[in-house]
Structures are given as C-alpha cells and as structure tokens.
Amino acid sequence: MNYKETIAYLYDTLPMFSRIGAAAYKKDLTNTIALCEILDNPHEKFKSIHIAGTNGKGSTSHMLAAVLQTAGYKTGLYTSPHLKDFRERIKVNGEMCEQSFIVDFVEKIKPHIETIQPSFFEITVAMAFEYFALQKVDVAVIEVGLGGRLDSTNVIAPEISVITNIGWDHMNLLGNTLEQIAYEKAGIIKENIPVVVGEFLPETKSVFEKVAAVKNAQLIFAQEKRYAIEWKYDHHKLLATVVDKHNDEHEEYALDLTGIYQTKNLVTVLEALQLLQTKGWNISDKQIKEALSKTKKLTGLHGRWELIHENPAVILDVGHNEDGIKQIVEQLELSTYNQLHIIIGMVKDKAVEKVLSLLPKFASYYFTKAQIPRALPENELAQRATAIGLQGKEFPEVNLALTEVLTHAHKDDLILVCGSVFLVGEVAP
Structure with a gap:
C-alpha cells in the first residue's frame, strides 16, 4: 500500500472515536500492552511527560514540547486528534513523521490487527511510541486521548505527570460527577512519580490528594504556587505577568498562543518546568521565554484562538x-x-x-x-x-x-x- 491507501485502511478498518464515538473506546489497556509487546515495548526506550485534562492539554503539551526542544532536547510530541494531516499526531522537534514510516509500520502490524482487534487510537499510540524509539528522542510529551486511567497512553512511566483541569466532557464514558471525571484523569498518577495539577475545584482537589497519597506521588497544585495578574496584547502576542507566590517575583511572558485562557495553561507549564529543573533537566528561564513566544512556529499548533x-x-x-x-x-x-x-x-x-x-x-x-x-x-x-x-x-x-x-x-x-x-x-x- 502507498501512504494514501494506508491512511484509508486505518480509517476504514479500525474503530475510530472521532467518527463513531463511544463504540470505538476500549476500556482497558490490554490491546495497547499487546501491541507494545509485539514492538519490543518501544515506550520503555525514551523518557516521557504525560498530560491529561478536560481542556488545555493540547496547548500545554505543545508549550512543554517547544521549551524542551529549545533547551536542546530531541523532543517527541504525541497529540490527538489531528486537524488536517494524520501525521500531526506524531512529531519530533516540530516535524511530522514521514509518510514512509507510517506505511512500513502498518505493513508490519497488519498481521496482528485481526487477532488483537485494536482501535484506531490504540494503533496510533503504538505507532507514536515506535517512532519515538526509532528516532531516539530524549523525551516525548504524550497527550492523553480520553480520560486517563484507561487511556491507551497510560502504559508509560513518565518523568512527571500533568493534569490541566477537570470539567464537563465525555460524561457518558468518564462519569456524571466532577469527582468521577477527576478520578479517571487521576489515573495517570504513577507510583513515586510527581504530578502537577493546574486548576482544581473543592470537589476535585480531594480526589487528587487521595490518589497521590496511595501512589506516594508528590502532588503540586500549580494555582497554589503562582498566578497570572495581568495581561495585554502587543503585536499578535499575549503578554502575561506571572507572580511566584513563594517569593513574590513578577515575570512577564510573551505567548504566541493569544487566547486569554492560555494564562491558566502558562501557570501549569511553568510549574511543570520548575519540577523538571529540580529533577536535573537543563532548562534555562531564557529558553522558557524564547520557546513560549513561538510555540506555534516550533510545534505547528493551530486552532487556539x-x-x-x-x-x-x-x-x-x-x-x-x-x-x-x-x-x-x-x-x-x-x-x-x-x-x-x-x-x-x-x-x-x-x-x-x-x-x-x-x-x-x-x-x-x-x-x-x-x-x-x-x-x-x-x-x-x-x-x-x-x-x-x-x-x-x-x-x-x-x-x-x-x-x-x-x-x-x-x-x-x-x-x-x-x-x-x-x-x-x-x-x-
């Protein structure tokens, strides 16, 4: 098959959530684990950062990827869904994966599709892991598709986990209360791996605290650490001033993602980056500011105001x-x-x-x-x-x-x- 035929095969053969909804959602990790084992567990061959949340996880993922690649790390980025081109889902340093890789991957995995019967999303997750391993990335930013606990991406053991926020979405799959939705998102919290939570509500905060305690995971609430106090527009940039509550320091950031809601994502991103810095990642404040001023250019993000x-x-x-x-x-x-x-x-x-x-x-x-x-x-x-x-x-x-x-x-x-x-x-x- 050529590339066009390969993409048509994926769309036509595999259950696809974006097209048919809940019927395509597989409520366990069995298929992903089986696919990864066939591929010699590629997700174990690179470091990763895991991002969940109702809103903002795409912007947050792209911001973090932009900073990491600006800091000199070869950075993978897995997001979904795509807007125009399937390959938007799988990038390294802002460049989409090659068509030839997708053709070869599908050809290799095709004999196993009939026995495993994976969904479209399960195949794309395994494909991303394989690409990042082959590319020998230093780190990959992995965005959750839906929920967290049972999402196909939840086989990784990341450096840190990030949960942007909890809101009303996919209630037919994740639960009819914010506590239930928070529990599903909190499913990405791993044993002894720190987690940053961006925004929380009184009814969701206790859920994160309970899960983190059980997992012995350091829990950081970004909005308790820093906040954005003012913003303005200048030359198609959003200028936002962020205050660190610990030392009352004020820092201004220029974002090329200009929606006012990006100030919330910015606070989450800064807290996640500080956590990475304390873990020994070599990321300077100058590199953070440079990357955030051109996230769209570095990562190809579209559709956010x-x-x-x-x-x-x-x-x-x-x-x-x-x-x-x-x-x-x-x-x-x-x-x-x-x-x-x-x-x-x-x-x-x-x-x-x-x-x-x-x-x-x-x-x-x-x-x-x-x-x-x-x-x-x-x-x-x-x-x-x-x-x-x-x-x-x-x-x-x-x-x-x-x-x-x-x-x-x-x-x-x-x-x-x-x-x-x-x-x-x-x-x-």
Whole structure:
C-alpha cells in the first residue's frame, strides 16, 4: 500500500472515536500492552511527560514540547486528534513523521490487527511510541486521548505527570460527577512519580490528594504556587505577568498562543518546568521565554484562538465543551468588533444545549457540521439553538458558511468558527 491507501485502511478498518464515538473506546489497556509487546515495548526506550485534562492539554503539551526542544532536547510530541494531516499526531522537534514510516509500520502490524482487534487510537499510540524509539528522542510529551486511567497512553512511566483541569466532557464514558471525571484523569498518577495539577475545584482537589497519597506521588497544585495578574496584547502576542507566590517575583511572558485562557495553561507549564529543573533537566528561564513566544512556529499548533484572516477578523478555536465555550465567551467579552458572527458545528455526544446556552444571543449564527458520521446534522443543531433563542442560517459544510459570512461581513466584524475540533480542521490553514 502507498501512504494514501494506508491512511484509508486505518480509517476504514479500525474503530475510530472521532467518527463513531463511544463504540470505538476500549476500556482497558490490554490491546495497547499487546501491541507494545509485539514492538519490543518501544515506550520503555525514551523518557516521557504525560498530560491529561478536560481542556488545555493540547496547548500545554505543545508549550512543554517547544521549551524542551529549545533547551536542546530531541523532543517527541504525541497529540490527538489531528486537524488536517494524520501525521500531526506524531512529531519530533516540530516535524511530522514521514509518510514512509507510517506505511512500513502498518505493513508490519497488519498481521496482528485481526487477532488483537485494536482501535484506531490504540494503533496510533503504538505507532507514536515506535517512532519515538526509532528516532531516539530524549523525551516525548504524550497527550492523553480520553480520560486517563484507561487511556491507551497510560502504559508509560513518565518523568512527571500533568493534569490541566477537570470539567464537563465525555460524561457518558468518564462519569456524571466532577469527582468521577477527576478520578479517571487521576489515573495517570504513577507510583513515586510527581504530578502537577493546574486548576482544581473543592470537589476535585480531594480526589487528587487521595490518589497521590496511595501512589506516594508528590502532588503540586500549580494555582497554589503562582498566578497570572495581568495581561495585554502587543503585536499578535499575549503578554502575561506571572507572580511566584513563594517569593513574590513578577515575570512577564510573551505567548504566541493569544487566547486569554492560555494564562491558566502558562501557570501549569511553568510549574511543570520548575519540577523538571529540580529533577536535573537543563532548562534555562531564557529558553522558557524564547520557546513560549513561538510555540506555534516550533510545534505547528493551530486552532487556539487563531486569527486566520483580517478585516474582517476570522478566528478559529477548537473549544467544544462547556468549559471550553465559557473560555471563548470570556475572550469575546474582551474583544472589540462591530458585529459578531458565529459559525458552529458540534458532535452528537456533547452536552449541546448546555454549550449553546452559554453563547451570546445577539450574535448572527451559521449552523453547520463537520464531514464525519459523528457530527450533529446542521438542521438539528439549528432547531436546538432556536429553542434557546439563537437565530441563524443552516449550511451543510463549514466553508460554505464561511464564504457566505465573508461576502456580507463588515471589515470591523468578528467571525468565530468553533464547536468541534473536526469543524475547525476543515477551515484551518
């Protein structure tokens, strides 16, 4: 098979969560362990950092990877899902893995697929581990796919674990209370391996404390150590001042990830980096600042309050759950524009009404869908939105909606595309 045929084989043969949802989720690590054993346990051949959380884990993973590679470490980065190209999931020093590697890997593992019957995600995790081992990376930043405890990535023994936050998402798989969701995320905490938790709530803090105590793992709550006190925009950068609570030192950081919610991720990243420094990793404060100012350039991250067009402004944001949309709304309240246009598409298994109820009623809406089976049809999304007071038009495809808006929008308007990672992926540059 050539590369195109190989990718088609993976999509068509293996259960894929992004397409079919919960039916593709394997609730144990058996398949991943079996695949790794076939490959001679590649995940044991490099150091790693494990990142979980409801929101922010993608940005946090990319920030950490940017800093590590700037500090001179050959750095792997595994994230999901991808926006445009499957190979976005597996990178070394910001470069996607080669097409030839994917073809060869699938050819090698194909005889075992029938007996193991892995999911798409289980195969991609094993593929990433194999690539990082072959590339002899110094460290790999590994983003959890879903949850933590039963996620396919949870076979690694990392240097540190990071949990960004806990919010409402994937309740059908992770639990119907924040405590239950926190317990699943806390499943990445390993015996004697320190963990940084970014944000916590009273009902989730005790969950982390209990799990860390059982695992004898050092537990650090980033928001108890430092906080961002002010921010401003300057030349397409977010300038944020962070205070260290221990010594009251103030440091300013310039981020090329410009969403205001990145200040929360920044605090988590800085705490994780300090922990790595205490463990002997050679990372300077100068390298941290340099890397954070160009994370997108170093790692190729897209879709986080990303400006892709000016006059009118077109913003892409992958926010798709309750907490993600709350952060988008907070950003909108800080933005200046003439008229607000929101192009939105969602998938069927999200808390659709809860998300829609958070959005501003004064905006003009354009209801659409991503081109995947899991997408909620645009007419159904429009009906559910109308029921709570959001008015707009329907479009079968996101770029048709965007073309329509651009035709009529004023140069001072703001156009936001959000609601689904897959929707944003169909617009992303």
